[in-house]
Structures are given as C-alpha cells and as structure tokens.
Amino acid sequence: MTTTRIEKDCLGEMEIPNDQYYGIQTHRMVKVSGAAGVPVIAYPEMHRALFHIKKCCALANADIGALEPEVAQAIAKAADLALQGRFDDQFPLDMWQGGGYTCVNMNVNEVLGNAANEILTGHKGQDRVHPNTHVNKAQSTNDTIPSATHLAMAPGIDKIIDGLDKLQASFAKKAEEFKDVVKVGRTCWQDALPLTLGQEFSGYASLMGRLAAKLRAARPGCFELVMGGSAVGTGLGADPGYMEALYRHLSEEYGETVRPMDNLFDGFQNSDFVVTVSGLVKEVAASLSKICKDLRLMSSGPRSGFMEIGLPALSPGSSIMPGKINPTVPEMVIQIAHQVIGNDVAITVAYDEGELDLNVWDSTFYKCIMENLRLVGEELVILRRDCVDGITANRARCQQEADRSVALSTVVAATFGYPEGVRVAHYCEQHNGTVKQAVVDMGLMTKEEAGRMIDPMLMTEPAQMARAIAQFKASKKA
Structure with missing residues (x-):
C-alpha cells in the first residue's frame, strides 16, 4: 500500500x-x-x-x-x-x-x-x-522559463546546422556528378535557356550553406538570458553577488559563454528572439519545400512527365496501379513546411500579444518552436539519406529536351538581332523542328556552323558562348 x-x-x-x-x-x-x-x-x-x-x-x-x-x-x-x-x-x-x-x-x-x-x-x-x-x-518563473526556452533551442539549432552542412555536401556531390548533363531551363513553367543539372544542384548546395550561416549567426542568442531579473527585471529577491556567480556557473555547466541580456526589462517584455529563430527555421523548411517541389517536377513521369531525374524507389505508390512509385520523401518535406509555417504564424501572434512587463504566452512559444526544430532537424536527415543521395540523372532525356528547346533561338537573336531570332522561333513552331535545323533551312548557318553554335552545352558557359558569337560575326563580316 x-x-x-x-x-x-x-x-x-x-x-x-x-x-x-x-x-x-x-x-x-x-x-x-x-x-x-x-x-x-x-x-x-x-x-x-x-x-x-x-x-x-x-x-x-x-x-x-x-x-x-x-x-x-x-x-x-x-x-x-x-x-x-x-x-x-x-x-x-x-x-x-x-x-x-x-x-x-x-x-x-x-x-x-x-x-x-x-x-x-x-x-x-x-x-x-x-x-x-x-x-x-532568487528566481521567478518569469526569468527561469524564458531563459530555459532560449537554452532549449540550442540543441535543435545545432542539429539543423549539422543537417544543412551535410545536405550541402550531398547537393555539391550531385552538382559535380551532373556537371555534364545539359537540360532545358524552365521559367514560368516554360522552356528557357539551357543549363546543366549540375548547375541547378549547385544552387541548392549554395542555399544550404547560406541558411546554415544565418543560423550560426543567431545561435549566440540562445545563451543570452534574463536570469537574475526575478519577476519583472529588477532582480528583487537576489542577494549581492548572485548574478555574477550564477552566470559563472552557467557558463561552466554549458561550456559556452552564458551572459545576461543587455537590458533585462527588454528581455522580460519582448520575446523577439523566439520569433527570429522561428523565422529562420521557417526559412529552412520553406527552402527545402521549394527544392522538393522541383524534385517532384523533374522526376515526374516516369514516361509522361519531365523525366529528367530518378528518385529512389522507397515503396509502392498505389494500391491499385502496379508499378507506380510516388515521391514520398519530397512530399513529406512539403507537408512539414505547411506545419512549420503555421507554427511560425502562431509564434508571431503570441509575440504580438505580449503586454506590459512580461510575455506570458510561453506555451505557444515552446510547443511551436520545439516542434519546428524537431521536424526540420529530422527531415534534413531523411531528405539527404533517403532521397538526395540516391538521385540519378536521365541523361538522354535531358539532352533530347535541351536540343528541342525553341529557347535556343536566343543564340540567333544574339548573333543576327532579335527579329531574326523571333523568325527562327516561329519557323520551329510551324515545322515542329529544332533551332539547329531551322537556321540551316533558313540559310542563316551552314550545317557545320549550326552544329557548333546551336549547342545547348555551349550556352551554359556564357564566356565561351560570347567568344563563339564574336568569332562567328567576325567570320561573316570577312
């Protein structure tokens, strides 16, 4: 009993x-x-x-x-x-x-x-x-809970930074692997100038590094606390020497420089650091979501879509259609972004609702920021391990679409003037042909010149393309 x-x-x-x-x-x-x-x-x-x-x-x-x-x-x-x-x-x-x-x-x-x-x-x-x-x-809930919230965010931030660093490395590896895979670019969902699949993935890698740098810059705020301020920032109830001794022990305990905020009254009144961290975590989630939407499009098909890349097949994608495989990891990442963005809105509202000498909406802050830190920290691992590291390129499809893009007429515009480029583009549409064939048929270039100038891979290197156009113009004048 x-x-x-x-x-x-x-x-x-x-x-x-x-x-x-x-x-x-x-x-x-x-x-x-x-x-x-x-x-x-x-x-x-x-x-x-x-x-x-x-x-x-x-x-x-x-x-x-x-x-x-x-x-x-x-x-x-x-x-x-x-x-x-x-x-x-x-x-x-x-x-x-x-x-x-x-x-x-x-x-x-x-x-x-x-x-x-x-x-x-x-x-x-x-x-x-x-x-x-x-x-x-010598404490109050009013200084311990906000301080604990700051300290509690540090491990989650560290996990996200680590995940971003590793995902950056994975994207960079794919950028190198795909550097010679030329494809049609797309803006507004329409054909645009060619680029390489490697160049696209290099952009993803660069974004991961930039996001990690922003979080690293914000991280010291986790160790700026309002401890010692007691109930409203005055420190009533603490004996002389308490603040100095407390921050010395906290710094030793964490192995970090832990210090009081410059103005404790500011710290009690305003929970803006939580809003800052939430915004950065939302930025990571939204960025990953954008990339995953790209991956869904580029892998769409596999026979009637873009068909530019292949994603790892993780599970059957239909209970009725044999052989269908869904982009499950990218879709998970996109849904996590929905939740993270919603939580960020709640945090923003809670910050706005703070009154006078204390923001009391700690439940909203803590539940929403910790859920976001956990979701984003975990999705970074899953996205890298179960998706990005296993992406393959459909080289033949990418080359085919790049060769057929009417946007290659940009070379004609740069060489002969914009109106002539438009005429070539219209010719391609009317005859369902390629720009390379059109310039030959229209007498603008010889077959050899067209093979050299209307080259999607050449167009991915602006300096080389500019030299080729200059040389072509010089030869024509001669």
Whole structure:
C-alpha cells in the first residue's frame, strides 16, 4: 500500500502519494490539464535546461552565503539525477498551460526539492528542502522559463546546422556528378535557356550553406538570458553577488559563454528572439519545400512527365496501379513546411500579444518552436539519406529536351538581332523542328556552323558562348 505525505501551499494542504516526487502545486494543475494530451516533457529540452538552471542557482546562492552548502549540494545532485532522466515520469503537465508556465517551473521545483530532501533526510517532504524557499531561491518563473526556452533551442539549432552542412555536401556531390548533363531551363513553367543539372544542384548546395550561416549567426542568442531579473527585471529577491556567480556557473555547466541580456526589462517584455529563430527555421523548411517541389517536377513521369531525374524507389505508390512509385520523401518535406509555417504564424501572434512587463504566452512559444526544430532537424536527415543521395540523372532525356528547346533561338537573336531570332522561333513552331535545323533551312548557318553554335552545352558557359558569337560575326563580316 502506497504511503502518503502532507504538503501545503497558499491554497491549503493536500495528501500526496509518497511514490511521487512532484507535489501539491503540480497536483492542482494536473486536474485542469490535458487539452493536448501531450506533456511538456515530450520535448524535454526545456526541462533539461531548467535542471541546469536550478543546479547553477543553488551553487551560486551557496557561493555568496545565501544558501546552506549542504542544501545547495543536495539540489545540485538532484538536478544531475534529473539530467540523467531519473525523474522523467514525474512531469505530467500538459503542453498547454496558463500562467506563463508557472506550473512547469513549480513541477521542477517540487521534484528537485523532494529528491534533495530525500538525499538529506531519507524521505520526501519539505522539512529540509522547500521547493520555493530553496530550489526557487532568487528566481521567478518569469526569468527561469524564458531563459530555459532560449537554452532549449540550442540543441535543435545545432542539429539543423549539422543537417544543412551535410545536405550541402550531398547537393555539391550531385552538382559535380551532373556537371555534364545539359537540360532545358524552365521559367514560368516554360522552356528557357539551357543549363546543366549540375548547375541547378549547385544552387541548392549554395542555399544550404547560406541558411546554415544565418543560423550560426543567431545561435549566440540562445545563451543570452534574463536570469537574475526575478519577476519583472529588477532582480528583487537576489542577494549581492548572485548574478555574477550564477552566470559563472552557467557558463561552466554549458561550456559556452552564458551572459545576461543587455537590458533585462527588454528581455522580460519582448520575446523577439523566439520569433527570429522561428523565422529562420521557417526559412529552412520553406527552402527545402521549394527544392522538393522541383524534385517532384523533374522526376515526374516516369514516361509522361519531365523525366529528367530518378528518385529512389522507397515503396509502392498505389494500391491499385502496379508499378507506380510516388515521391514520398519530397512530399513529406512539403507537408512539414505547411506545419512549420503555421507554427511560425502562431509564434508571431503570441509575440504580438505580449503586454506590459512580461510575455506570458510561453506555451505557444515552446510547443511551436520545439516542434519546428524537431521536424526540420529530422527531415534534413531523411531528405539527404533517403532521397538526395540516391538521385540519378536521365541523361538522354535531358539532352533530347535541351536540343528541342525553341529557347535556343536566343543564340540567333544574339548573333543576327532579335527579329531574326523571333523568325527562327516561329519557323520551329510551324515545322515542329529544332533551332539547329531551322537556321540551316533558313540559310542563316551552314550545317557545320549550326552544329557548333546551336549547342545547348555551349550556352551554359556564357564566356565561351560570347567568344563563339564574336568569332562567328567576325567570320561573316570577312
């Protein structure tokens, strides 16, 4: 039979099962929790950050003589156990909560407090370590939760940067592999000047590098916190020396330079860094989605579409049509972009809804940004591993379409003038022929000249094309 203990708060007292590390305040909120059916710890990064914060706060308070060393060490040990996942089942609160996640902060305070009390006395309770007096000393939910959110974003950002770096390398490898595969370019879904498949993929590689650079530039903001500001930024409740000791311990704990924001009142009022990160993650998701739409088009067919590339066949694509294969990974990436963009809108609205001295919409910020970080971090791995690395080129099809493109008449316009280029284009349409054949039929070039000048691959190298046109014009004048 489970024994119980009595815990008290400002609303009264409650009998708590003794096998639970969380206490009275968590029990009160669990009763009105559960709208999403998803606990906050489903994205555990905030709890991990709070464990680090509570540990460093306890050690900092001990350093300045504001907390008994024995109590501080017990809290630090409890936090280390929590970081190992020891108490993960003790955080039952649902993702959506009011009160600026006060209940989440107190859930952590209660678990660490009872664990620390157990370390010192052999039993749970508040007789030696109190969740508010000791674990939450010199803190407020208003500085711990925003700070924990900042810290919680760093691992997700790091994963996305790593994924972008690796995807950039994969696209660059394909750019080299496809450098001699000439194809028709397309603008507004119409035939345009030729380029190589390698040149297209080099653009994708360049984009991945640029996105990674933007995230690297934003990353230091994860380690700019409002800890020490207490409830509204004034720092009331902290003893002298606390801030310096706290940030020293946080920097040691993370192996990063962790520092307070330049203006804590700004930090309390404005959650713009979450909006910044969300915007960058959305940019990554939208960029991947755009590329995947390109891949769907280029691989369409396989006999009645563009048919320029082949994607890895991962599963049957129809329950009724034998042999049909769908671009499942690109379609997954596109759908993830839908969700990420929606979450970014929610984050933007939550930022806009902040009032006066604190933005309390932490549930919206945390749920949406952590879902986006996870989705984009994972899709980068899947897209590279299960799609991009296995892409093949349909060289014959690409060459055929490039040779037949009426856009090759641009060479005629550059050589003989735009009206003559239009005349050649019309001739091609009327006779369903190629530009190469048209210039011969119309007496503009010899067959040998047409073979040399109306070359799609030559047109992918502007400098070489310009020299060829200059030489042709000179020969004609001579």
